């Protein structure tokens with residue numbers, strides 16, 4: 090007979106074994122109901138006469154994927170996860186945890202509190218807490234070292250890396266690997282424990298082997314590599330006390346965990362976790378995606394070959410069309426280089442790379458050969474006439490029902506689609522360079538794009554392992570539109586007195602891996618130059634225009650690829666002295682007297698520009714939710730993850746204060762600095778972007 094102890098936990102007795110089954114779909118997160126159910130089931134089975142051993146296992150696809158992240162930062166209700174762990178560890182009867190699928194963080198801590206651990210091959214385990222801004226808070230930093238030692242615990246808990254069953258076994262994190270379904274393994278393992286062939290012991294009663302060097306090494310390494318992050322350092326502090334009595338160690342761990350919970354980084358990282366997942370909730374999610382089993386790419390430059398590489402890595406056969414044999418050959422070389430990079434990063438075996446190149450990639454100079462592909466992605470030169478010509482051709486040659494995608498990063502997709510007789514099949518798939526590495530994919534929905542074509546884009550993005558975000562048509566969509574606004578703010582600061590290097594330094598201090606000027610050098614300054622020329626006819630007379638970057642391009646300095654841009658590359662590195670000259674000349678021409686900008690002035694203005702354009706993008710419906718804008722910046726623009734994204738960051742300042750700051754800037758330049766209507770409304774009503782996310 091099965092007894093339910095809560096909505097998500099039940100137990101039964103089979104052959105003298107008490108079986109605790111967890112079922113909290115989708116991933117058995119340790120919610121309050123699950124915790125309560127486990128404690129009640131353990132108590133009931135402990136006092137049950139006919140039960141000699143207890144096994145705990147998960148139904149569905151996980152043992153326990155971790156603490157319920159949605160509860161972080163809210164008041165906790167007993168029993169807490171540490172209570173659950175103590176109930177299991179102190180149980181008088183042997184308790185065996187049977188682990189399968191995700192067994193992460195709090196899930197692993199529950200497992201560590203059992204008296205033995207048996208895993209199935211599907212196990213995926215580790216302490217990912219640092220990626221959420223916290224530390225293991227239910228004994229992981231105390232029982233981990235007792236079981237697998239200080240170095241291995243530090244490695245897992247400071248990196249957050251996830252390991253499989255084999256590695257867990259070799260670390261002795263688990264006692265054995267078994268096969269079968271979790272319930273059967275639960276029964277057989279308990280019997281083995283009773284027969285003495287599976288050793289049972291309380292992890293908490295083991296002694297941690299002291300290792301001061303490992304602690305010191307970890308501290309040094311973190312100070313060097315992760316100095317900005319808060320929680321990894323707390324992991325080290327917690328593990329350091331694991332050589333003392335368990336109860337004291339658990340108290341220290343809990344106090345450090347509470348510090349992390351209270352930190353803004355925890356809020357930012359958890360927001361990032363949910364943003365990554367919420368972007369898939371699109372209005373078209375009920376539409377059935379079209380079947381995609383082959384991909385065509387038109388144009389094999391950097392973007393085209395990157396897109397081809399991404400699709401090949403995801404298992405799609407790909408055919409790339411180029412204009413002539415020489416270019417087609419270059420595509421093959423570029424894809425080979427990309428795949429070899431994946432081999433180096435450990436993402437792909439050499440055999441698999443060779444097989445992909447031999448069997449999955451085809452290049453052609455005959456675009457007609459793309460006619461049978463299910464999805465064709467255009468990655469030709471960024472020019473409306475060229476794009477329209479390409480789409481008119483695709484319209485003639487592609488099979489009915491094929492999805493026709495453009496990788497344009499700025500252009501009007503409605504205009505591109507109108508070159509075809511099937512506007513419903515046209516969608517934007519905006520990859521970010523390098524396309525096989527960057528996780529962001531903007532899916533740009535044009536006026537007539539059919540829901541199932543949008544759904545196909547999202548399905549394809551998922552298969553490529555991308556974070557796909559829905560965007561509407563406008564110049565630059567979500568990401569590049571906001572970026573170009575921020576760049577104007579950066580240019581204005583440079584014109585008014587900051588150096589590009591001060592701007593970069595301040596933004597790196599904020600948490601970006603590179604500053605905006607170094608990024609432009611990397612992408613190629615000619616790209617922005619072309620975009621500015623394209624927009625020139627539509628530029629308002631009132632707009633302040635800074636010509637510094639144009640002058641740099643006129644000098645033939647296009648950034649990294651030409652050895653010189655804002656910075657020097659090659660033998661000499663550092664700021665390009667020629668840029669300083671251009672800046673002085675431009676300031677003199679405009680009669681500007683340079684003034685000083687502190688790091689915080691720079692960050693304020695740059696972020697203010699980002700938030701205000703983002704609010705406008707939301708207002709216009711180009712982005713569905715604030716979280717979508719955050720995801721775009723986190724996965725495509727190097728926004729520091731621990732800050733959650735620009736909209737999350739904006740909430741830490743508040744709409745009222747943001748409006749005041751924009752109004753202050755508007756005194757100088759009322760054209761660029763305008764309070765977006767959405768932000769004004771939020772300031773008046775006390776609304777937050779987090780609130781808008783929830784309402785969406």
Ligand code: COA
Nearest residue numbers: 115116118154155156157158159191193194195217218366
């Ligand atoms: N708490 C609450 N919800 C969780 C969760 C957790 N620990 N882990 C996953 N979820 C939710 C996700 O938000 C998602 O919800 P949604 O469908 O409403 O968007 C759902 O479970 C499925 O997760 P998803 O990530 O989309 O599925 P997946 O199969 O790709 O990956 C995991 C599953 C468990 C590997 C992944 O979700 C994960 O890594 N979770 C975090 C685990 C973690 O950090 N645990 C430690 C906490 S102490």
